Amino acid sequence: xxxxxxMYSTPWCGYCxxxxxxxxxxxxxxxEVDIEQHEEAAFVVEQANGGNQTVPTLIFADGSxxxxxxxxxxxxxxxxxxx
Numbered sequence: 001x002x003x004x005x006x007m008y009s010t011p012w013c014g015y016c017x018x019x020x021x022x023x024x025x026x027x028x029x030x031x032e033v034d035i036e037q038h039e040e041a042a043f044v045v046e047q048a049n050g051g052n053q054t055v056p057t058l059i060f061a062d063g064s065x066x067x068x069x070x071x072x073x074x075x076x077x078x079x080x081x082x083x
Contacts (some may be wrong), residue, residue, distance in 0.1 A: 003031045004078060005060040008045045015068055016056040022071045028078070030058075062082050 007023075007030050009016035023030060035042040035053060045057045048065040058066045058074065061079060066073055 003029050005058045005074075006031045006033055008035050008041055008057045008059070009029045010034060013055050019051065019056050019069070019074075021070070023074065026071060026075070028071075029034050047054065 007016070007020065009020070009032055011034060023040045027053065034047055034057060042053055044059065045053050045055065048057050048059065049067055054067050056068055058069060058077075060066075060077060060081060064077065064081075066077060069077075
């Protein structure tokens with residue numbers, strides 16, 4: 001199964017760590033990018049969040065974004081993309 005979204009995060013973000021572990025437990029495949037290591041990734045996050053570097057930010061294949069979502073919200077977004 002290939003990744004259907006990218007999770008933008010930082011290594012110190014507790015919300016990122018929690019969401020990552022929940023997604024992995026659910027078997028949801030995703031790519032992860034550390035915005036502190038990739039300047040262009042920080043810009044992507046800023047564009048999705050009105051200029052703020054808020055993480056976790058998830059960007060889906062269709063260009064939609066979720067900021068600090070629950071696993072239920074991620075599943076709902078994935079289901080909507082499959083429809």
